[in-house]
Amino acid sequence: MDFNAQWNLWMEWLGSFLYSVRRTTSLDAFFLNSSYLRESVKLLILGSIIETGRRLCQWLIERFRLQYFLSARFDEGDPAYEWLILFLTQENVWKNSRDFIVTARSSKRKWAVKSGPGAAIEGNADYVPSFGAPQLFRWKGHWIEITRLKDNQTVPYGSFKSFSSLQIIIYTREMSVLSTLVEEARIRYNETSKQHVTIHSVDSPNYGPGSIWNNVKVKFRRPLNSLILEEGFIESLIGDADEFLGLEDWYVEAGIPHRRGYLLYGPPGTGKTSTVYAVAGELGLEIYSLSLASNFIDDPFLQRAVSSIPKHCLLLIEDIDCAFPSREEAGELDDQRMRMYNGIGPPPFMMPQHSKVTLSGLLNMIDGVSSEDGKLFFATTNHIDRLDPALLRAGRIDKKIQYKMATKMQAWALYKRFFPESRFANIVAKAEGDNGTNQSDNAILLDEPLGSDKKISRLTELASQFAESVPADEFSTAELQGYLLTCKMKPLDAVSGILEWIEQERLDKRERAEREEKRKEKLRESRLRAKTAIVADLVGPLQEQAASEDASPTRSSSNPIPEPVTPSQTSRPQLENDPDTVRSLKINGVHISDP
Numbered sequence: 086m087d088f089n090a091q092w093n094l095w096m097e098w099l100g101s102f103l104y105s106v107r108r109t110t111s112l113d114a115f116f117l118n119s120s121y122l123r124e125s126v127k128l129l130i131l132g133s134i135i136e137t138g139r140r141l142c143q144w145l146i147e148r149f150r151l152q153y154f155l156s157a158r159f160d161e162g163d164p165a166y167e168w169l170i171l172f173l174t175q176e177n178v179w180k181n182s183r184d185f186i187v188t189a190r191s192s193k194r195k196w197a198v199k200s201g202p203g204a205a206i207e208g209n210a211d212y213v214p215s216f217g218a219p220q221l222f223r224w225k226g227h228w229i230e231i232t233r234l235k236d237n238q239t240v241p242y243g244s245f246k247s248f249s250s251l252q253i254i255i256y257t258r259e260m261s262v263l264s265t266l267v268e269e270a271r272i273r274y275n276e277t278s279k280q281h282v283t284i285h286s287v288d289s290p291n292y293g294p295g296s297i298w299n300n301v302k303v304k305f306r307r308p309l310n311s312l313i314l315e316e317g318f319i320e321s322l323i324g325d326a327d328e329f330l331g332l333e334d335w336y337v338e339a340g341i342p343h344r345r346g347y348l349l350y351g352p353p354g355t356g357k358t359s360t361v362y363a364v365a366g367e368l369g370l371e372i373y374s375l376s377l378a379s380n381f382i383d384d385p386f387l388q389r390a391v392s393s394i395p396k397h398c399l400l401l402i403e404d405i406d407c408a409f410p411s412r413e414e415a416g417e418l419d420d421q422r423m424r425m426y427n428g429i430g431p432p433p434f435m436m437p438q439h440s441k442v443t444l445s446g447l448l449n450m451i452d453g454v455s456s457e458d459g460k461l462f463f464a465t466t467n468h469i470d471r472l473d474p475a476l477l478r479a480g481r482i483d484k485k486i487q488y489k490m491a492t493k494m495q496a497w498a499l500y501k502r503f504f505p506e507s508r509f510a511n512i513v514a515k516a517e518g519d520n521g522t523n524q525s526d527n528a529i530l531l532d533e534p535l536g537s538d539k540k541i542s543r544l545t546e547l548a549s550q551f552a553e554s555v556p557a558d559e560f561s562t563a564e565l566q567g568y569l570l571t572c573k574m575k576p577l578d579a580v581s582g583i584l585e586w587i588e589q590e591r592l593d594k595r596e597r598a599e600r601e602e603k604r605k606e607k608l609r610e611s612r613l614r615a616k617t618a619i620v621a622d623l624v625g626p627l628q629e630q631a632a633s634e635d636a637s638p639t640r641s642s643s644n645p646i647p648e649p650v651t652p653s654q655t656s657r658p659q660l661e662n663d664p665d666t667v668r669s670l671k672i673n674g675v676h677i678s679d680p
């Protein structure tokens with residue numbers, strides 16, 4: 086309501102009040118003589134004037150702000166929010182803040198406040214300024230006011246989720262000041278991020294305002310040489326991706342969607358995810374990572390998440406096979422549904438959760454507009470055989486890269502990475518000297534793999550012995566890394582203990598495989614029993630009905646009388662085969678088999 090309307094309202098009210106007082110008393114004298122009433126009216130008028138004045142000032146300030154100041158809002162989750170937060174932290178804007186939220190430091194990205202010019206607060210906690218309190222600072226001759234805001238939004242199941250934003254007001258009319266500030270913030274951010282890889286992910290569903298990508302983590306960039314893969318492989322992959330990013334114009338001119346898809350497949354722990362992180366770090370791209378196994382990710386969510394990814398970044402979908410359950414998993418799900426339908430299974434919320442993403446949703450995501458705009462798309466899987474051929478066709482997946490279990494050469498390189506000459510040459514010499522065994526007289530520092538005829542260092546010899554002991558293509562690099570971590574400061578023990586570890590691992594794997602086989606067998610049995618129970622429920626009453634009709638005297642003689650059915654036959658499945666290996670059952674003449 087504007088000022089004039091408000092004033093008129095007050096005046097109207099006052100007039101009618103005075104009129105009613107005069108009418109009810111009907112005595113002008115009383116009105117004039119009553120000092121109490123006179124004082125009240127005076128106070129009322131004064132209060133009205135003050136309140137109206139206050140609102141008028143507020144209105145004028147608001148108009149003045151709109152006319153002469155710039156204001157902008159940055160929402161959490163948007164890259165521009167991250168740029169600005171870093172900029173403000175570097176500018177030490179919150180140095181005068183007296184109100185902080187202190188949290189233990191983690192890999193989750195937070196921007197700590199510096200305690201003095203150029204000096205970050207030391208320790209293992211993050212000091213984040215609390216919300217609401219505005220801070221004023223000067224930048225390039227302009228006054229800027231900044232406030233952290235917090236909004237709550239309702240998420241499903243009635244709970245609230247909060248997200249932050251930044252409100253800035255620049256006391257100038259020049260729009261270029263705002264754009265210069267944002268651009269400078271972006272440049273500083275890119276500069277700072279060079280040493281890190283930023284990973285955005287989704288840790289809970291987000292249906293309201295704010296970004297879907299609500300979890301941001303920062304990791305140190307992994308040196309390329311720390312990845313132990315076939316020689317030249319990672320460099321050629323980076324070259325390929327780099328070339329793609331630089332050819333945007335060519336793609337547009339040729340009318341080809343500017344996207345490139347890579348599928349990395351192979352056993353767990355062979356370096357697929359590490360490769361993606363290394364590529365992103367090398368090309369300076371941020372990773373947007375999704376796991377289809379999350380039970381809140383369905384087709385519309387996938388579309389929304391992917392379309393909100395900014396240009397020039399890397400989309401990673403881990404374990405893409407989750408959208409295609411294995412035969413056992415699909416069977417287990419059917420089984421659960423069947424039991425639930427029959428009233429003997431768990432309630433729906435206790436059912437095992439499977440991906441809600443469908444194949445068509447996934448293909449739409451890859452094909453759709455959202456997957457264009459210079460995005461690199463990486464997918465990883467341990468089960469390429471489960472993937473639909475439609476997903477693998479060229480244009481969706483342009484390069485398929487297979488990862489295998491560690492070779493002897495990888496075992497050798499891993500040992501060398503764990504025990505570098507610079508740190509361990511003396512330790513080995515000392516340990517062997519103390520034991521009086523095997524000291525290499527002419528230990529020179531050479532990094533030569535197996536088969537080299539140059540003189541090699543003692544550590545290289547040990548690496549060769551280690552690699553000789555590790556059988557090729559049996560253990561993943563991650564498994565070997567796990568073993569080496571158990572003796573990380575003991576290069577000699579790593580070699581002497583490897584054979585025992587291999588034996589133990591083989592034993593464990595065999596036991597795990599047996600347990601898994603038993604579990605599957607049990608699952609098959611229970612599935613078969615559940616099916617037979619359902620069929621028994623359906624067929625039993627029909628047969629009872631048929632039997633009672635046959636027994637009635639009105640039955641036509643042309644109807645053949647079926648064999649009598651005992652109650653146990655109607656309600657219980659009859660096992661035809663050995664109960665331990667149930668494959669098929671017959672109940673009341675109905676043959677049921679495990680598919």
Ligand SMILES: Nc1ncnc2c1ncn2[C@@H]1O[C@H](COP(=O)(O)OP(=O)(O)OP(=O)(O)O)[C@@H](O)[C@H]1O
Nearest residue numbers: 311312313314352353354355356357358359562563
């Ligand atoms: N080729 C490799 N070179 C160096 N380190 C490796 C390699 N492979 C695996 N690792 C190490 O093993 C661990 C797991 O690797 P990573 O997550 O990349 O495997 P993955 O193939 O993606 O596994 P999963 O399929 O289970 O996701 C990491 O700590 C990584 O350092």
